[in-house]
Amino acid sequence: MMSEQQNELLSRIGPGTGAGAVLRQYWQPAALAEELVTSRPVVPVRLLGEDLVLFRDNSGNLGLIDRRCPHRGVDLCFGRREDNGLRCPFHGWHFDITGQCVEQPGEPEGSQMYKNIRTTSYPVLEKNGIIFAFMGEGDPPPFPAFDCFAAPDTHVFAFKGLWECNWLQAMEVGIDPAHASFLHRFLQDEDPNEGYGKQFRDKAANTEIPMTQLLREYPRPEIKVEDTEFGLRLIALRHMDDGRSHVRVTNQIFPEAICIPMSNEMTITQWHVPIDDETCYWYSMFTSFGKPVDKAVMREQRLKEHRLPDYAPLKNKRNNYGYDPDEQESLTYTGMGLDINVHDQWAVESMGRIQDRTIEHLGRTDVGISRNRRKLLAAIKSVEQGDLSALPMYGEGEIEAIRGPGSIDAIGLTDEWEEVWLKAESQRRSASDWATAQS
Numbered sequence: 150m151m152s153e154q155q156n157e158l159l160s161r162i163g164p165g166t167g168a169g170a171v172l173r174q175y176w177q178p179a180a181l182a183e184e185l186v187t188s189r190p191v192v193p194v195r196l197l198g199e200d201l202v203l204f205r206d207n208s209g210n211l212g213l214i215d216r217r218c219p220h221r222g223v224d225l226c227f228g229r230r231e232d233n234g235l236r237c238p239f240h241g242w243h244f245d246i247t248g249q250c251v252e253q254p255g256e257p258e259g260s261q262m263y264k265n266i267r268t269t270s271y272p273v274l275e276k277n278g279i280i281f282a283f284m285g286e287g288d289p290p291p292f293p294a295f296d297c298f299a300a301p302d303t304h305v306f307a308f309k310g311l312w313e314c315n316w317l318q319a320m321e322v323g324i325d326p327a328h329a330s331f332l333h334r335f336l337q338d339e340d341p342n343e344g345y346g347k348q349f350r351d352k353a354a355n356t357e358i359p360m361t362q363l364l365r366e367y368p369r370p371e372i373k374v375e376d377t378e379f380g381l382r383l384i385a386l387r388h389m390d391d392g393r394s395h396v397r398v399t400n401q402i403f404p405e406a407i408c409i410p411m412s413n414e415m416t417i418t419q420w421h422v423p424i425d426d427e428t429c430y431w432y433s434m435f436t437s438f439g440k441p442v443d444k445a446v447m448r449e450q451r452l453k454e455h456r457l458p459d460y461a462p463l464k465n466k467r468n469n470y471g472y473d474p475d476e477q478e479s480l481t482y483t484g485m486g487l488d489i490n491v492h493d494q495w496a497v498e499s500m501g502r503i504q505d506r507t508i509e510h511l512g513r514t515d516v517g518i519s520r521n522r523r524k525l526l527a528a529i530k531s532v533e534q535g536d537l538s539a540l541p542m543y544g545e546g547e548i549e550a551i552r553g554p555g556s557i558d559a560i561g562l563t564d565e566w567e568e569v570w571l572k573a574e575s576q577r578r579s580a581s582d583w584a585t586a587q588s
């Protein structure tokens with residue numbers, strides 16, 4: 150159980166907050182690259198409680214600047230995209246991608262005032278379909294060589310979705326390996342050959358057992374958590390009746406991402422990015438170790454469930470997430486359809502906009518959640534004391550050398566579980582056209 154003060158400290162992310170200061174030390178997904186593929190690439194971005202405008206200038210360079218014009222505060226999302234920058238429609242002040250004002254056409258001839266006007270701006274760059282922003286002070290850190298960044302563009306598909314809750318409870322569903330046996334339980338198994346692009350719809354590892362059956366039949370995982378250079382590795386062991394165990398390896402990438410297996414071919418790296426204290430986006434990079442990702446199919450599957458331009462899910466609390474009691478009797482554990490994203494969304498949104506952690510009761514299966522909260526509290530303290538070297542991926546060793554992380558399902562003899570997953574992981578990597586060994 151946490152105190153109210155600790156809960157606030159972990160949850161709130163605006164400028165000047167503890168968790169906000171930690172998140173600002175890491176690159177944050179700000180938009181999908183596809184959002185800027187329009188004739189006028191200018192979009193509003195609300196990120197970590199700050200209102201910004203993201204745009205491409207006429208040369209194709211990306212800029213992320215304060216949404217409010219520093220002159221008299223109007224909305225620069227309506228700016229004129231010209232002369233390699235964004236021009237405010239109110240009095241014509243013109244800003245380049247660094248936020249520097251370069252012209253004030255209404256001020257007296259020869260005025261130099263513009264030189265002293267610089268609005269907030271943050272570095273941005275694109276990686277395999279996602280535009281990342283760095284909102285901290287000083288130079289941004291390099292990117293680790295995670296698979297989702299190292300894979301060629303053909304092997305990564307990026308998408309996002311809106312959840313109406315705080316970022317931390319959204320992320321915590323991803324470090325809770327036990328819930329998959331309940332929340333995502335299917336009372337009937339589909340043909341795994343029809344499961345392309347869907348979580349838990351493949352065969353379990355190298356067997357013919359549908360993953361859904363395995364999760365249903367073995368609901369009490371033994372969960373081990375290890376500290377790593379990027380965050381945490383979670384190992385869920387489901388001990389089977391025949392002396393073998395199913396080993397599922399998932400990861401928490403500090404502070405707000407997870408990397409998990411989706412199918413035998415693909416992993417999902419997913420950030421839970423705060424829009425503000427009470428809303429967040431999940432951003433996923435689906436990464437294939439085998440064939441190139443069928444982006445058209447992946448996109449179509451997800452567009453059926455979301456509305457543009459805000460990527461809000463069509464099933465949500467206003468329509469009870471599509472809850473159907475008959476379906477709950479016969480087909481799914483939740484009665485909320487077959488898309489597991491909706492299940493997770495219901496779980497994290499129905500806790501309330503900011504989960505009250507003073508009244509929860511954590512069990513043994515919540516070991517990843519409590520470990521991560523301790524790490525986050527420690528990181529908040531370190532940043533407060535000005536010691537970034539205590540943060541994951543800020544300490545010794547090169548960030549660019551961090552690879553993987555290994556995220557896989559494997560089955561083998563119970564007392565060999567460690568070799569079982571490492572072997573499956575290295576086999577998948579050596580069979581892949583692009584993957585390198587995990588670090």
Ligand code: FES
Pocket residue numbers: 218219220221222223237238239240241242
């Ligand atoms: S408010 Fe933007 S130029 Fe005046």
Ligand SMILES: [Fe+2]
Pocket residue numbers: 322328329332333489493
């Ligand atoms: Fe889930």
